[in-house]
Amino acid sequence: MTTAQFPGPVRDVEREILDRVTELAVDFSATAAEYDERAVIAVEHLDALHDADVDRAVLPAHVGGLGLSYLAFGRLVRVLAKADPSVATIWVMHAGAGVALAEFTKDSLGSFFAEEFLAGKRFANALSEPASGNRFLNPQQEAVPVDGGWSITGAKRFVSASEIADYLLVNARVEDVPTFFGVIPDDTVSVIPIWDTLGLRATRSQLLSFDHTLLRAEYRGRAPGPGDFAVIPAGLPAISLGVADAALDALIAHAQSRVILENPLSHQQWVQFEVADVQIRLAAAHALYDRCLWEADNGIPAFFANSARAKYLANKIAVDTAQLGVRIGGASGYLKQSPIQRHLRDAEAGQLMAYSTEVLAGVIGKEVLGVPEAE
Structure with missing residues (x-):
C-alpha cells in the first residue's frame, strides 16, 4: 500500500502519515479478531500510532501540532476502522479529548494539555x-x-x-x-x-x-466554538465506513471462494444484485462524507448539518453491508471464527453512538420538512 491510494489535495506530511498508518493497519487487521475475542485494549497498537506521529498530526497547528486537514483525518480513520474499528474508536475518542482540552484551555492553562498529548499521555x-x-x-x-x-x-x-x-x-x-x-x-x-x-x-x-x-x-x-477541530463529529462516520469496507471485502472473498453446484457463489444472480446495491450505496456514503470533509476544510457551515447526514448514512450502510455478509456467508458466516459475524456486531455499535440514527433521523427530517424545534 502506498500514497497512490490517497489521491487528492493532501500535503506531503499528511501523505507520510497516511502511509505509516496504512502499513500499521496490516498488523492491526491481523490481530483484530483476537483482541475482540478477549475484549482487551490493543495498547501496543495505540503506542505504534503515537510513535508514527499520528497524535502530533491531528493536533491543530495553533496548539503545537501539525494541523491535519479534515480530508486527511477522514482517510486516516477509515483505514484504521477497516483494519480494527476498536482501535479506531479508541484513537478517535482519545484524539477528541486531547485536542479539545488543548484548544479549550489554550488561554487559561497555556500548552499543558497539548504537551501532555504530544508526550503520549492517554x-x-x-x-x-x-x-x-x-x-x-x-x-x-x-x-x-x-x-x-x-x-x-x-x-x-x-x-x-x-x-x-x-x-x-x-x-x-x-x-x-x-x-x-x-x-x-x-x-x-x-x-x-x-x-x-x-x-x-x-x-x-x-x-x-x-x-x-x-x-x-x-x-x-471554554465551550466548543467555531474554528475548533471537530474530531469526533468528523471521525464517527469514518468508523462506520471502515467497518462497511471490511464487511464488503469479507463477503466478496466468501462469495468468490464458496462453490455451490460447481460454480462460485458469486455467480448467483441474487448475490450479484444485492452486492451491486450495497456497493453503490457505500460509494455514495463515502462521497457524502468526503463532501463534508471538504466543507470543514473550507470553513463552510453546512459541514455540521451534513456530518449528521454522513453519520446516518454510514451507520445504515455499515449494518446493511454486514447483514448481507451474513446472508451470503450462510452458516459458515455465522460461525464465531468468521470475520463476517464480527463485522455485523461492530456495525451495530455505530448506530448507537451519539447521535444515534433515530435521533439523527428526527433532526434531519425536521430540517427537511421545515418543522421548528420545540421551545
Missing part, C-alpha cells in the same frame, strides 16, 4: 450521561462549588479505554451552564464492572462513577 472522553441520552454536550449533572473548583457526583458512560486514561474530558453544569474540564482520574473515579458488550469489544468503553470528584478551576476550559 486521553478519554467522559461526556455521555446515563440520563442525558444523546445530548452529550449538554450535561444534566450539576457541579458543586468546593475549594479549588467544583465537584461532581454521578456517572459517565461508554468511556472508551478509560482504564488506561491519564486524563478525562468531563463536562458538568456550572451555574446552569455546560462547562468542560480536564480531570486526572483518582480514587474518586471508579469503573462500574458491567462491560460485556456485543460489538467493539476491544474498546472497553466503560461506565465510570464519580464520587465528589474535584473539577479543578485551573483545568476548566
Whole structure:
C-alpha cells in the first residue's frame, strides 16, 4: 500500500502519515479478531500510532501540532476502522479529548494539555450521561462549588479505554451552564464492572462513577466554538465506513471462494444484485462524507448539518453491508471464527453512538420538512 491510494489535495506530511498508518493497519487487521475475542485494549497498537506521529498530526497547528486537514483525518480513520474499528474508536475518542482540552484551555492553562498529548499521555472522553441520552454536550449533572473548583457526583458512560486514561474530558453544569474540564482520574473515579458488550469489544468503553470528584478551576476550559477541530463529529462516520469496507471485502472473498453446484457463489444472480446495491450505496456514503470533509476544510457551515447526514448514512450502510455478509456467508458466516459475524456486531455499535440514527433521523427530517424545534 502506498500514497497512490490517497489521491487528492493532501500535503506531503499528511501523505507520510497516511502511509505509516496504512502499513500499521496490516498488523492491526491481523490481530483484530483476537483482541475482540478477549475484549482487551490493543495498547501496543495505540503506542505504534503515537510513535508514527499520528497524535502530533491531528493536533491543530495553533496548539503545537501539525494541523491535519479534515480530508486527511477522514482517510486516516477509515483505514484504521477497516483494519480494527476498536482501535479506531479508541484513537478517535482519545484524539477528541486531547485536542479539545488543548484548544479549550489554550488561554487559561497555556500548552499543558497539548504537551501532555504530544508526550503520549492517554486521553478519554467522559461526556455521555446515563440520563442525558444523546445530548452529550449538554450535561444534566450539576457541579458543586468546593475549594479549588467544583465537584461532581454521578456517572459517565461508554468511556472508551478509560482504564488506561491519564486524563478525562468531563463536562458538568456550572451555574446552569455546560462547562468542560480536564480531570486526572483518582480514587474518586471508579469503573462500574458491567462491560460485556456485543460489538467493539476491544474498546472497553466503560461506565465510570464519580464520587465528589474535584473539577479543578485551573483545568476548566471554554465551550466548543467555531474554528475548533471537530474530531469526533468528523471521525464517527469514518468508523462506520471502515467497518462497511471490511464487511464488503469479507463477503466478496466468501462469495468468490464458496462453490455451490460447481460454480462460485458469486455467480448467483441474487448475490450479484444485492452486492451491486450495497456497493453503490457505500460509494455514495463515502462521497457524502468526503463532501463534508471538504466543507470543514473550507470553513463552510453546512459541514455540521451534513456530518449528521454522513453519520446516518454510514451507520445504515455499515449494518446493511454486514447483514448481507451474513446472508451470503450462510452458516459458515455465522460461525464465531468468521470475520463476517464480527463485522455485523461492530456495525451495530455505530448506530448507537451519539447521535444515534433515530435521533439523527428526527433532526434531519425536521430540517427537511421545515418543522421548528420545540421551545
